[in-house]
Amino acid sequence: MSKTRVVITGLGATTPLGGDVASTWEGLLAGRSGARRLTDEWVQNLAVQIAAPVAVEPTEVIERVKARRLDRTAQLALVAAREAWADSGLEDSGLDKERLGVAVASGIGGLHTTLSNYDALQQNPRRVSPLAIPMLMPNSSAAYVSLELGAKAGVHTPVSACASGNEAIWLGLDQIRLGRADVVVAGGAEGAIMALPLAAFGMMQALSKRNDDPEKASRPWDVDRDGFLLGEGAGILILESYEHAKARGAKIYAELAGAGISADGHDIAQPDPTGSGARRAMLRALSEGDLSPADIFHINAHATSTPQGDIAESIAIRQALGKEADHAVATAPKSMIGHLLGGAGAVESVATVLALKNRVSPPTINVDKLDDEIDLDVATEQRKLPDGDIAALNNSFGFGGHNAAIAFKTL
């Protein structure tokens, strides 16, 4: 049985570089950093005082009464979903909403709501919002996106830490291939720049401590990298069966060829240093997409700027692609937008799709001296991608040993 072909027909994003896809893409191509030193009162005691907040506050875009019923994470998801949905042109296409699914991930869920209601509880239990549960539950973003669009096929929320966004795309692809939906609104969101995550990731020694030079903090593959930069934002992709997209004359960005998931089975937080799990995820994405390593010309790496993680991924990419990795340009958007946790895979999938569509790899910034142990073709400036049929990989890995790789190809 031949596989149902699935294509990307809409994109949406809100990130530290811009409130939509166009401004985000422009920022990535320009090598702009979205990092800054936080000045809030709550940050003053923390060891890590830098992050990459979204460029446009979601409350400036979402109607006030709606916004107050949404956690920040769901607000970000909604902004990106609205853009992707409008971009797809599906609203007026006569799509049967029972064939419209949603898969929107989050790594943490509604943390703003959880913490602010806990504060309210300490003052007076009657101050706890009657909306606290629907706002803090991890599926809140997916649920509100489905309400907004009237989606009535399955509504899903994969939770796999920093691999969550890619896992949502993997899940959405399967829903269409299994015949359960014609269109899936897929992606991820996270709005967790708060004292608790900064302190907790900081205690894990996972974050960069370059408080005095925030724009240089996220430096994947550079020899002086010292941890990741916490970002926030959301990315949404409209996944649609090729037949459905073709029948309505939709604009098509790229094909979602395959997706691969694996688990390390190694450690709750450390990556498997042999890169075995990440290698298997990439190879599964390739084989599901009927692709070979020779087809890959662009790799959007997970590359968070942690000392061990970046090396483990480089090893895994070499194991998966072998010598063919020589002609694959590696790029690390986290050098500019930081790590969006549950939003990372989704925003970076948007970037990967645009790299294929525009045939250009965005640069990785802050690679002043490439670590000797990184055996990849790292683009420190924009790099043109070749003409003809080419494919790209987007990697996301999460605490818990989750590995999720997505393969896109030109169409």
Added chain:
Amino acid sequence: MASTEEIRSSLAEIVNEIAGIPVEDVQLDKSFTDDLDVDSLSMVEVVVAAEEKFDVKIPDDEVKNLKTVGDAVAFIERAQNG
């Protein structure tokens, strides 16, 4: 002691803040659910905000009796005088 109109006006601001209803629509004869489209969870928020604003207690059992803005204003007036 606040007048009926002062209570109505303050309540209208609360309803506007929580449910986005224009303050001029929040009149004594209006039903929260049928006329103003305030859903049950928003109504809980309105009640708690009103308790704090007017320094009264509105028991959960009483909320179902507050069908109109006038019902709520009257309850608050009685609670303040009691």
